[in-house]
Amino acid sequence: MSEMKKIKNLKEFSTSADRFEGANLLCPGCAHSIIVREVLNATNDDLVLSASTGCLEVCTAVYPYTSWDASWIHIGFENGSTAVAGAEAMYNALKRKGRLKQPDRNPKFVSFAGDGASYDIGFQWISGCMERGHNMMHVVLDNEVYANTGGQRSSSTPIGSSTTTAPAGRVSYGEKKNKKDMVSIMASHGIPYAAQVAPNKWKDMVKKIQHGMAVEGPVFINAVSPCTTEWKFDPKDTMLLTDLATDSLVFPLYEIIDGHELNITYRPKSVIPVEEYLAAQGRFKHLFKDEYKHLIKEWQERVDANWEYLNRREEARV
Amino acid sequence: MAFDKMELRDIEVWDGNFAAAQAMRQCQIDVVSAYPITPSTPIVEGYAKFLADNYVEGEFVMVESEHAAMSGCIGAAAAGGRVATATSSQGFALMVETLYQASGMRLPIVLNVVNRALAAPLNVNGDHSDMYLGRDCGWIQLDAYCPQDAYDLNFIAFKVAEDHDVRLPCMVHQDGFMTSHTAQGVHTLDDDTAYSFVGDFKPMNDMLDFEHPVTHGVQTEEDWHFEHKARQHNDLMTKVMPKIQAAFDEFEKLSGRKYNIVEKYDMDDADVCVVCMGTSVETAREVASEMREKGVKAGVVGLRVIRPFPFFEIQEALKDVKAIAALDRSSPNGAPGMLFNEIAGALFNTDTKALLSGYIYGLGGRDLTKRHLTDLYTELQANADAGKVLTPLQQFIGVRGPKLQFL
Ligand SMILES: Cc1ncc(C[n+]2csc(CCOP(=O)(O)OP(=O)(O)O)c2C)c(N)n1
Ligand code: SF4
Numbered sequence: 001m002s003e004m005k006k007i008k009n010l011k012e013f014s015t016s017a018d019r020f021e022g023a024n025l026l027c028p029g030c031a032h033s034i035i036v037r038e039v040l041n042a043t044n045d046d047l048v049l050s051a052s053t054g055c056l057e058v059c060t061a062v063y064p065y066t067s068w069d070a071s072w073i074h075i076g077f078e079n080g081s082t083a084v085a086g087a088e089a090m091y092n093a094l095k096r097k098g099r100l101k102q103p104d105r106n107p108k109f110v111s112f113a114g115d116g117a118s119y120d121i122g123f124q125w126i127s128g129c130m131e132r133g134h135n136m137m138h139v140v141l142d143n144e145v146y147a148n149t150g151g152q153r154s155s156s157t158p159i160g161s162s163t164t165t166a167p168a169g170r171v172s173y174g175e176k177k178n179k180k181d182m183v184s185i186m187a188s189h190g191i192p193y194a195a196q197v198a199p200n201k202w203k204d205m206v207k208k209i210q211h212g213m214a215v216e217g218p219v220f221i222n223a224v225s226p227c228t229t230e231w232k233f234d235p236k237d238t239m240l241l242t243d244l245a246t247d248s249l250v251f252p253l254y255e256i257i258d259g260h261e262l263n264i265t266y267r268p269k270s271v272i273p274v275e276e277y278l279a280a281q282g283r284f285k286h287l288f289k290d291e292y293k294h295l296i297k298e299w300q301e302r303v304d305a306n307w308e309y310l311n312r313r314e315e316a317r318v
Numbered sequence: 319m320a321f322d323k324m325e326l327r328d329i330e331v332w333d334g335n336f337a338a339a340q341a342m343r344q345c346q347i348d349v350v351s352a353y354p355i356t357p358s359t360p361i362v363e364g365y366a367k368f369l370a371d372n373y374v375e376g377e378f379v380m381v382e383s384e385h386a387a388m389s390g391c392i393g394a395a396a397a398g399g400r401v402a403t404a405t406s407s408q409g410f411a412l413m414v415e416t417l418y419q420a421s422g423m424r425l426p427i428v429l430n431v432v433n434r435a436l437a438a439p440l441n442v443n444g445d446h447s448d449m450y451l452g453r454d455c456g457w458i459q460l461d462a463y464c465p466q467d468a469y470d471l472n473f474i475a476f477k478v479a480e481d482h483d484v485r486l487p488c489m490v491h492q493d494g495f496m497t498s499h500t501a502q503g504v505h506t507l508d509d510d511t512a513y514s515f516v517g518d519f520k521p522m523n524d525m526l527d528f529e530h531p532v533t534h535g536v537q538t539e540e541d542w543h544f545e546h547k548a549r550q551h552n553d554l555m556t557k558v559m560p561k562i563q564a565a566f567d568e569f570e571k572l573s574g575r576k577y578n579i580v581e582k583y584d585m586d587d588a589d590v591c592v593v594c595m596g597t598s599v600e601t602a603r604e605v606a607s608e609m610r611e612k613g614v615k616a617g618v619v620g621l622r623v624i625r626p627f628p629f630f631e632i633q634e635a636l637k638d639v640k641a642i643a644a645l646d647r648s649s650p651n652g653a654p655g656m657l658f659n660e661i662a663g664a665l666f667n668t669d670t671k672a673l674l675s676g677y678i679y680g681l682g683g684r685d686l687t688k689r690h691l692t693d694l695y696t697e698l699q700a701n702a703d704a705g706k707v708l709t710p711l712q713q714f715i716g717v718r719g720p721k722l723q724f725l
Contacts, residue, residue: 046528048397063542066533071525073396074535075419079389082381086351086393087525089377093348094399094526096320097375101527125389128382 004210005044017041024067025059029235031225032056032141034199039139042209046107048087052080052117055148056141078122084111085134108213109136115156116146119180130189130218137212137219143227151230155180160295161283168286186220187256194220195255200242204253204265224251232282244277249307262313274300321375326506334468334497337504338430339364341472343374344512348399351379351390356442357494358432361404384409388416395425396534398524407434410448420487421456423535426479427487434494435682443683444494446647450656456550458488458558459624463599465502468492470575476516477565483557493596515572554626562623580631581620588617590698593661594645595621598686605691616695632664640702641673643694647680654712673707679715690715
């Protein structure tokens with residue numbers, strides 16, 4: 001077991017490693033890069049990384065450049081998780097055969113993917129990886145939309161969001177379906193660790209990433225990733241949006257250990273109304289018309305009910 | 319090493335699937351990532367049993383689909399080790415996206431393809447539809463006609479694919495059921511000899527070298543994509559054949575078994591010939607010999623290497639014949655057969671006056687009988703005598719109902 005990295009403060013944390021360079025093509029204000037840096041900065045271990053097709057991938061490895069200073073692979077939209085699983089299998093094979101070039105190294109295997117690449121098209125591949133018990137971590141950069149292809153809905157897109165394939169219009173308020181509960185689904189594979197994280201709560205995130213890297217077996221991390229382009233907010237407000245997401249409990253922070261034991265890891269001192277979260281983003285603008293006001297009420301009820309559900313699960317300690 | 323050697327008799331009775339599995343065992347693959355499909359399943363089952371019995375050491379990842387199987391192979395190969403798997407038909411079709419990804423990333427993976435028809439209608443039997451679907455994927459494609467070939471060509475496949483000048487994935491094809499499930503005597507190599515032929519795996523740009531991190535599978539636009547693809551194509555066209563030839567030569571020294579890029583049978587003075595692949599090569603050889611007894615100068619050209627297409631070897635093999643039949647075991651779906659097209663393409667700028675006709679046969683496992691081939695040679699001889707193709711360019715062999723013929 002390698003030593004867990006000690007991190008004192010945000011300044012030290014943000015400059016502690018540079019395996020993901022600032023030089024990339026992501027939009028100004030994109031949370032993807034913040035999340036990736038936070039994940040990589042949480043550890044000093046050697047890394048084998050993958051990214052599925054999506055904003056992160058197309059913006060960070062454009063030949064002849066790369067933003068990655070750790071081994072990294074992209075295959076396709078759906079199969080980044082399985083690429084890492086294959087690499088992990090090779091690591092185990094070569095270790096057993098005594099053929100590793102640096103046998104004393106203890107690498108971590110991490111796949112990054114968008115919500116589209118995780119909740120939808122890559123779902124089966126991730127489920128396979130979780131079920132087979134690969135020693136790997138899958139991190140979802142959950143911006144609740146297919147950003148790289150210009151804003152189509154995914155099964156992570158929340159109700160009422162206007163997307164290009166579920167647009168708000170004269171007779172529609174946009175997306176009609178509830179966001180898929182991916183963390184629960186993945187935890188139900190009985191994996192040792194699943195958690196929801198947010199880049200603003202970096203200490204919570206570091207703890208969870210370090211926990212995830214320390215356990216043996218598959219780990220699933222869902223990170224909220226505000227997208228300036230598709231959520232439609234000012235690039236300087238990324239962290240504000242993240243604060244609104246966590247403090248309105250739209251995006252609650254919790255972990256599930258061994259598929260059942262749920263712990264809420266962040267309780268806002270004062271909970272912000274969901275309306276404030278929705279009002280800060282262009283994708284929900286139409287909800288503030290009179291005819292859709294009831295949807296905002298429903299939003300609040302849904303978030304409250306989910307928070308209640310999470311609390312009960314935590315209390316039940318089952 | 320920690321695993322046990324297996325004692326083999328000089329000749330074992332193996333079917334094509336087991337022959338391929340044995341070759342995979344002897345090459346000591348590091349990672350097999352697999353998903354079952356008829357008729358190729360026994361290959362990975364055989365490999366799993368070797369693992370269970372400690373005859374091989376490595377990781378066997380039983381994934382949830384063929385797409386994932388090849389995805390796992392890609393990740394494992396990029397990590398730096400010997401990688402193989404097997405599939406057929408629908409599984410192959412599901413893999414196609416990843417087949418392009420594997421070759422574009424220049425990863426030396428070996429894929430045993432037990433050829434089978436593609437649905438619909440669903441059919442588990444042998445034809446070459448999946449082989450043809452793979453022909454533009456950027457893989458090297460070798461073709462086995464019998465279990466012996468399926469065994470031997472696996473060694474050739476690893477040797478060529480893993481060569482640092484090549485670094486391209488390689489398929490070994492065999493006919494579903496006809497080869498995969500038909501047991502024959504197979505001349506074996508002992509474990510040490512077999513392994514020393516393929517040699518130790520030599521990693522290149524491996525992800526597990528933490529002193530030298532690498533980036534695999536980048537994004538390119540019009541500024542670089544063309545260069546990458548053109549280079550890949552160039553390497554397939556110029557580097558692969560000499561390496562295959564060298565591997566064939568070395569293998570012959572080792573085993574006494576001779577393989578050729580194009581397998582010519584009675585072609586020295588042939589007037590009429592059949593060009594084909596898979597098990598039909600052996601049937602055609604038998605019929606050609608019988609035709610010779612009847613005074614027809616018949617020959618057979620078998621493709622051993624399908625990709626890269628043996629353009630010059632085909633030109634050379636066919637330069638003196640008068641009438642040629644290209645036999646395609648796949649539904650052309652709106653065009654002349656693939657082999658017909660490729661033979662025509664190879665011969666077009668040559669001095670040949672040979673007449674070319676195309677035949678579609680054996681779809682979904684339908685037999686190609688000696689009688690069919692006897693009739694075919696007779697037809698070719700008639701074409702040769704008349705100096706023109708007397709029949710339509712495209713005909714179907716042995717299909718029920720009204721005669722289907724086109725062009
Ligand atoms: C098989 C396949 N289907 C579709 C696409 C097109 N495509 C590329 S990225 C993408 C959306 C990515 O969305 P997501 O995974 O949420 O990541 P984001 O870009 O939002 O970070 C789509 C639809 C593809 N590359 N491959
Ligand atoms: S579109 Fe969104 S997710 Fe993509 S780079 Fe821009 S901000 Fe990031």
